Amino acid sequence: MRKEEFLEKLRARLSQTMSVQEVTAQVHYYENYIQEQMRNGRSEEEVLAELGDPLLIAKTLMDVQETQEGYSRPETNIYDEQGGQEADDVQKELHRMEIKTRGGCLLAAIIFVVIVAMILWAAGTVLIHLLPVLIPAMVILLVVAYFKQK
Template structure:
């Protein structure tokens, strides 16, 4: 099977269930993937054999979109090509989620460390705060307030 046959079958199967924008996004994703693999030195036949039947891929995409929304399974990211042009690509959702959750984990770790340091500072200063409070209370009592 050639790339053209692969895309024809993929587009045909996707067109039964998805709108043109969704079909084009999915075809662009696989076109980008295949071209990238060929650019890395793999043969077209090798890449297409690895991907398998385009109808099965299309059915998996349709099932994913029906289960999770219009962009289920993929999120859009921007990538710059060698000549500086902006090439719109898609990446699997797990990668996008990993980036988001990783960022959240780093932020939570920073918050944890800051809270730990503040807590240690308060614990370290607590005796001085208690003594100062007791002295102020005694002074108020002596002055009759």
């Protein structure tokens, strides 16, 4: 793959979700990086091999942008007109959901422990009833095996 093809794939993929300015900045960055590495004596193929797939780079850049937008979006700005009451309601609802999730995890853990205890109890009950038969049978088999060897 050539530098132009690499940059065009990167530009095409980034253009699907980013603004023209952001795409231009990212493509410019990678173009400068490739040129700088080539000035330092590396071949174009080496640099492009190091960078990898331009579609993967684009996906990473878009994921980072999406994450940054999620963090930079103020939660309360949309509620400023009503004095923040709706923001408080949202926070309370999130807190309730968190408590429900914890309660669900606790319930699942309790159910798991009860099921494991029941399985162990059932296995123990069966074993207790089989031991009076199994022990003499094992002794008889050992005696028979001992005398067969002699």
